[in-house]
Amino acid sequence: MSNKVIHAFYNDDEVVLDAVKKVKAANHHIEEVFCPFPVHGLDKAMGLAPTRLAITAFIYGITGLGVAIWMTNYMMIQDWPQDIGGKTNFSWWLNMPAFVPIMFELTIFFAAHLMVITFYMRSRIWPFKEAENPDPRTTDDHFLMEIPVHNNEDELTSLLKETGAVEINVVEKH
Amino acid sequence: MSHYEAPIREPLVLGDKSYHDITEDIAKPIEGKANKNWYIAFYISLAAMLWGFGCIFYTVGTGIGVWGLNKNIGWAWDITNFVWWVGIGHAGTLISAVLLLFRQKWRMAINRSAEAMTIFAVFQAGLFPIIHMGRPWNGYWVLPLPNQFGSLWVNFNSPLLWDVFAISTYLSVSLVFWWTGLLPDFAMIRDRAVKPFQKKIYALLSFGWSGRAKDWQRFEEVSLVLAGLATPLVLSVHTIVSMDFATSINPGWHSTIFPPYFVAGAIFSGFAMVQTLLGIMRKVTNLENYITRLHVEYMNIVIILTGGIVAVAYASEFFIAWYTGSPYENYTYMSVGAATGPYAWAFWSLIIFNIIIPQALWFKKVRRSFIWSFIISIAINIGMWFERFDIIAIVLSKGHLPSTWWRFEPTFIDVGIFIGTIGFFFVLFLLYARTFPVIAQAEVKTILKSSGENYKKLRDGNHE
Incomplete structure (x- = not known):
């Protein structure tokens, strides 16, 4: 052929x-x-x-939020609770306002980076890749x-x- | 009709340009040789950078005692520089993300350099907390890593740790946003490179970008979503920086106005730095047709808006300090005590450089003048540095008891590290201006037909 x-x-x-x-x-x-x-x-x-990349970004963002919730709960409440300025250390929910910045940042971090990595993989672009035009x-x-x-x-x-x-x-x- | 734009809008690309001309103009600074002025600027910056590195090594080797800090003023010059540099970074993301969401076409000529500035500025900012640790090799302790210190995790209640997360997210997201936008432009340089080594380098940098229709579809979607993510991100970064102060119980710092006011100040200072850099760059790289008077005027309008927000914040801080009637509030950074006390020079520098001088931008003649914009941008850079210095040093210099009344006097090491970061910043920026496509040429090509001077004249008839 x-x-x-x-x-x-x-x-x-x-x-x-x-x-x-x-x-x-x-x-x-x-x-x-x-x-x-x-x-x-x-x-x-x-x-x-x-393209469905925007949808993946949403899913990755939710994942990042989940990781942040798990991490703050495990480290600050479960594994080693500490008395920090008298803040609640026995309930994630009551301590949650202090964790909002972390939850926000990790949502963005996961959504942005994983979406870009997905884009690079799907469009097959990465370092040392030969151009195909x-x-x-x-x-x-x-x-x-x-x-x-x-x-x-x-x-x-x-x-x-x-x-x-x-x-x-x-x-x-x- | 798809490229229609109202005739009343001024052109964004001047001269009789074709797509190929844009390629040529943007590739020229990379393919040509650097002139004498570039080398002079580079060596001065390099010398400043090395001097700063020397001061950093001395600080790390000897201890933080070599700085001008004392028992009362536990951080001053270093955190001032940190906040100053982070603030400067904000303009880049604002231009590339917020203005993308608002579909402002004028961003395309300046977003690449503004984002480069962001990344280089955040590098400088990041140095200060790490140096201030005193033992920078333990810097990884700020990361939530499993360890052998009795499962001692990081403290997620602390604004300092929020800062670690905010700055590192900001830096890394800005970097991928910038790089993704650079791929098609690196590919352009790669495809026209003649020297084999140059071709190899740009092939590597361009990640093998080929420009398929599907790639472009994804590229545009990714740019839009990244802009949507970066917009709240950039607002969050200086909000969190301000919380380093606002969540403390120190009068003068414990202020709910800090987050919005810091963000406005950050954009204010960031745009001033963009003006400073682009004022020089458009001349040096012969890109006067792309970075025009109109771009300068638009940036000045953002400066006068954010500068106005900052001025109102100062006024309200000053009023509240007086209105409380508390003698302690009389020594905060915006108070009669500050205006007449031992730091009056710093207070008045802030007022003059940050509030009074930028008011000249209300005049259209000044706003559209390259040289005046440049001079005013330098004034704002200085004024915004003093803002942070005043907030930190003046507030800490007057404690509740007379025994806590101390002054901060910087040592030459404090000053040296600051000069070093300015040198480092310019070294990076000058290298960038010689090796990177300094204008997002693929994006400028998309607006050439709607906003190019020649196309506008053709379409609208010659009205002049």
Whole structure:
């Protein structure tokens, strides 16, 4: 099976957005679009599902809050209660107002860091990872649309030309 | 139409710029050679930093006795510096998080450097509590770790421990927020680098960012959620710093107004430092088209607002101190006693630098002047340092009994460590300005069509 793909270059965000819509309307599968900056509405036009990272952040935040509650209760009430300025040391609930800052900070700490780690894992970015954008211009001022070819090279090329592509290359993808 | 912006709004990117021009402009300071001024500034900062490190080693080797502290004034210069540096950090997060939530486009030219400033400032702040421990190698005792000291846990009732959690959360969250935003910009530098070593370094720093549509979708979501998390976080940090004082029973410190007033003061001083840094940087790195008069004016408006909040807080503290009729309150940092006593010079420095001089910003001419903004920002930096010094040293210098009336006099070690942190801060910032993309170029490209001068002219017709 051939792994031929078409790389169509665009140099304007509005043009690439319209092009994606037209290619989609002609029932072609868009493998990927590489952009130098976020294009508003591109994910919807490509039919990408909404990201669920915000939901994970909420779950991580709840986890952080739970850890803070467990930690303050275990350390201050269960394991080694101390008399500190006469504050309640036999009930977590009565001592709770003093723990609010800790609960708040750990909620934020867990939500922020675990969400970012999830993002890095899902998008496969980490130190020493090789970049996968096929052309260096895609981080400067060019947008690159990648479409797999199934014996319809000429049809695709003419369609992409129509949509305003500034350069079209057919390449073998490894 | 998707890039429409009302013609009445001034452009944020000046000149006839294309996407590629932005890339070129931002990459230039990194790819070019540093000029003489950079080297002069760098070596002065480095010398200050090394002097400060010498003072730190002397303090740690000999003991805290080398500072000007005494039996009454148990912390003064060091905690002043700590609060000053933490406060400076606040502007960076405010610009990158709060202004993101408010969809302020002007933040994009300055958020990168403001956040760098935050991170470097919090580094400096963190040094002081660690040095003040006297035995910094025991610094890990502030962490809730299982140990062999009779299960001695940290004290979660203490505001000092809240501070440990607040500052470390703040520093680490700011760092990942900053770095995540840097990934596409590092990738831009990586993809145009010619020298193999440079390419390797930026490939490593960019984490292999490729800019897929899905990556950008996640990137924007993560930025938004991080901004939502960082906004209450930044407000909490100086709130908790103020609780170091406000939860004590010392008159002058035991004040419920402290948390909001400290937060306003932090933003006030932080924006002043951003003005100071960007006033220099826009010139040195030739980014005058991106950091414009309009950016300076917007920042000055934030300064006059937060400065106003701080002034009202001073006034209410002064009034309450007088209104209580308590002779003790007459020696707190905002009182007739402070204004006429042995620390009158510190009191009046605060009033002049922090309240009187910034009022000049009510005039549009001053607000839009680079040189005046720079001078006023320096005044505020000094004024905010005195605010913290007054709160700490003046309040502690007059106890309830005459035998507790002591003065604080700094030694050259106190001063040396402070100068050292300023040097360290500028060393980091100067290195950053040479190696990092100092403007979030991917974000600026998204607003070029709506807020770029050339596009605005095309769209609105030439009205001039």
